[in-house]
Amino acid sequence: MNYNTCFHLLSLLFIQCSIVSLAMTVRNLNSDQFALFEFKDRIVDPQNVLANNWTNSTSVCKWVGVSCGIIHETVVALNLTNMNLRGTNPPHLGNPSFLFSIDLSNNNFYGHLPKEFGQLHHLRIIRLSYNRLNGEIPSWLRNLHRVQRIHFRDNSLSGGLPDDLCVHLPKLKELYLSRNELSSSIPSSINKCCNLQILELSINQFNGIIPKSIRNLTQVKQLYLGLNNLEGQIPEEIGNLFSLEMLNIQAIKGLTGQIPTSIFNISSLKTIALSRNSLLGSLSNDMCQHLPELEGLYLHSNELSGNIPSSIGKCNNLKNLLLSHNQFMGIIPRSIGNLTRLQELYLGFNNLEGQIPEEIGNLLGLELLTIKAIKGLMIPTSIFNISSLKTIDLSNNSLSGSLPNDMCQHLPKLEGLYLSRNELSGNIPSSISKCNNLKILAFSYNQLTGIIPRSIGNLTRLKELYLGLNNLEGQILEEISNLFSLEMLGIQAIKGLTGQIPTSIFNIYSLKTIALSSNSLLGSLPNDMCQHLLKLEGLY
Structure with a gap:
C-alpha cells in the first residue's frame, strides 16, 4: 500500500470518527436540553428568568445558569441559586449524565429528593441548602462515589444518617447538614469519611454520644455539633484532629465533664466554641501554651470553676474572650492586658473578686467590655482611654468612687455605657456630652449627686436614658428635648x-416609654401632651 492510499484511508477514518463524535455530542446536548426543558416546565419561575432565557433559539450552553464542558460540550454544571424557584425537584435532572455540579440553593424547592439524582455518577458538588426539602437523607447518595461536597443545610430533612454513608463516599470533603430535623445517633462509621474537611451537623436532634471514632477525621478543619440532644462528654480523641481550626459544640445541656486538655494542644485552632453546655472543672494552667492562632474562646454559660489561668495572656491573637456565667473565682489576671488584639471581653456573672486590673487599659482594640454582677470590684480610669470601645458594661457590681471628669475625652465610638446598680457617687460629669455617639446611657441605682448636666442634651443619638434611683436634685432640664431619637426616658425615684x-x-x-414616677415633680400636664407621642406605650 503506497503512501497516498494510506493517507486517504487515515483521513477517511478521522472524518468518520469526527462525524460519530459530533453526532454523540449533538445527541448528548439534545438529551440535556430536553431534560432541562422538562425541569423548567415543572417548576414555578416567578421572575421568568428561565422562561425568557431557556429557549430553542439559544444554545443550551448559553442558557443562564448552565455551563458546558470544553471538550465534549455537554452540560456539566447547573447553578440556579437565589432565583425564588418553587416546586419539587423533577426527576429529569438525573438525566444529564455528565453533570459535575448542581446548585439549587436559596430557592423554595420542597418534597423528597428524586432517586434519579443517584444516576449522576460524575457529580462532585451538590448544593441544595436553604430550601424546604423533607424526608430522609436519600439512600441514592451512596451511588455518588465521586462526590466531594454535599450541602443540604437549612431544610426539613429527618431520620438518621445512613450507617454506611461514609463507606461509599471516600472522597467527601464537605458535609453540611445543619438546621434540619435529623435524629438518631451520629454513626461511628463517620470516620470512613477520612477526607472530610468540614462536618456540620449542628441544630438538629441528634442524640447519644459523640463517637470516639471521630479521631480518624484528621483532615477536618471545621467541626459543628452544637444545638443537638447529645450527651456524655467531649471525647479526648478530638485532640487528634490536628488540622482543626473551628471547634463548635454549643448549647447541649447533656454535655458534661471536663474540657479535654488535649483540645488545647491543637495548634491550628482559631475558634473554640463550647458555650452553654454543662461543662465542669477548671481550665489548665498552660491552656494557651500551644494555641498561637486562637482568635475566639467561647466558654460562657457553663459550670467551670477555679481561677482564670494567668497564662491566658499567651493567647495573644485572641479577639473574643467570653468566660461569663460560670463559677470562676479569684482575681482577674493582670496578664489579660497582654491580649492587645482583643475586641470583646466578657467576664461577668462569676465569683471573681479584687479589682479590675489597670492593665485592661492596654487593650487598645477593645470594643466591648462586660464585667457585671461581680461584687467588690473597683473601676480603673485607664478603661476610659480605650478609644476603640463601643460598649462598656460594668453594671451590677459594687463599683464605688466618682466618675472621672474627662471620662468621655477618649471615647468617640462609645455607643453603650452601662454603670447601673453600683455604688458610684459624685456628679455626673458635664463632659458626658463628648460621648456623642452614645445610644444607651444607664446610670440608675447608684449614689450620684448634683444636678443632671445640661450637656446631656448634646447626646442627640441617645435612644435610652436611665438616671433613676440616685441622689440627684434640681429639675429635669429642657435640654433633654434635644434628644430627638430617644425611645426610653427613665428618671425615677429621686426625691430631690x-x-x-x-x-x-x-x-x-x-x-415609647416615659418613666418619671416616685419623684417630687409639680405642676400640671399640658392639654396637648399626646399630640406628638404616637409611639408612646408606657407613661409612668
Missing part, C-alpha cells in the same frame, strides 16, 4: 427632683 415636667419632652415623637 422637683419642678415641672418640661413640656418639650412631649415633643419627642420617638418616645
Whole structure:
C-alpha cells in the first residue's frame, strides 16, 4: 500500500470518527436540553428568568445558569441559586449524565429528593441548602462515589444518617447538614469519611454520644455539633484532629465533664466554641501554651470553676474572650492586658473578686467590655482611654468612687455605657456630652449627686436614658428635648427632683416609654401632651 492510499484511508477514518463524535455530542446536548426543558416546565419561575432565557433559539450552553464542558460540550454544571424557584425537584435532572455540579440553593424547592439524582455518577458538588426539602437523607447518595461536597443545610430533612454513608463516599470533603430535623445517633462509621474537611451537623436532634471514632477525621478543619440532644462528654480523641481550626459544640445541656486538655494542644485552632453546655472543672494552667492562632474562646454559660489561668495572656491573637456565667473565682489576671488584639471581653456573672486590673487599659482594640454582677470590684480610669470601645458594661457590681471628669475625652465610638446598680457617687460629669455617639446611657441605682448636666442634651443619638434611683436634685432640664431619637426616658425615684415636667419632652415623637414616677415633680400636664407621642406605650 503506497503512501497516498494510506493517507486517504487515515483521513477517511478521522472524518468518520469526527462525524460519530459530533453526532454523540449533538445527541448528548439534545438529551440535556430536553431534560432541562422538562425541569423548567415543572417548576414555578416567578421572575421568568428561565422562561425568557431557556429557549430553542439559544444554545443550551448559553442558557443562564448552565455551563458546558470544553471538550465534549455537554452540560456539566447547573447553578440556579437565589432565583425564588418553587416546586419539587423533577426527576429529569438525573438525566444529564455528565453533570459535575448542581446548585439549587436559596430557592423554595420542597418534597423528597428524586432517586434519579443517584444516576449522576460524575457529580462532585451538590448544593441544595436553604430550601424546604423533607424526608430522609436519600439512600441514592451512596451511588455518588465521586462526590466531594454535599450541602443540604437549612431544610426539613429527618431520620438518621445512613450507617454506611461514609463507606461509599471516600472522597467527601464537605458535609453540611445543619438546621434540619435529623435524629438518631451520629454513626461511628463517620470516620470512613477520612477526607472530610468540614462536618456540620449542628441544630438538629441528634442524640447519644459523640463517637470516639471521630479521631480518624484528621483532615477536618471545621467541626459543628452544637444545638443537638447529645450527651456524655467531649471525647479526648478530638485532640487528634490536628488540622482543626473551628471547634463548635454549643448549647447541649447533656454535655458534661471536663474540657479535654488535649483540645488545647491543637495548634491550628482559631475558634473554640463550647458555650452553654454543662461543662465542669477548671481550665489548665498552660491552656494557651500551644494555641498561637486562637482568635475566639467561647466558654460562657457553663459550670467551670477555679481561677482564670494567668497564662491566658499567651493567647495573644485572641479577639473574643467570653468566660461569663460560670463559677470562676479569684482575681482577674493582670496578664489579660497582654491580649492587645482583643475586641470583646466578657467576664461577668462569676465569683471573681479584687479589682479590675489597670492593665485592661492596654487593650487598645477593645470594643466591648462586660464585667457585671461581680461584687467588690473597683473601676480603673485607664478603661476610659480605650478609644476603640463601643460598649462598656460594668453594671451590677459594687463599683464605688466618682466618675472621672474627662471620662468621655477618649471615647468617640462609645455607643453603650452601662454603670447601673453600683455604688458610684459624685456628679455626673458635664463632659458626658463628648460621648456623642452614645445610644444607651444607664446610670440608675447608684449614689450620684448634683444636678443632671445640661450637656446631656448634646447626646442627640441617645435612644435610652436611665438616671433613676440616685441622689440627684434640681429639675429635669429642657435640654433633654434635644434628644430627638430617644425611645426610653427613665428618671425615677429621686426625691430631690422637683419642678415641672418640661413640656418639650412631649415633643419627642420617638418616645415609647416615659418613666418619671416616685419623684417630687409639680405642676400640671399640658392639654396637648399626646399630640406628638404616637409611639408612646408606657407613661409612668
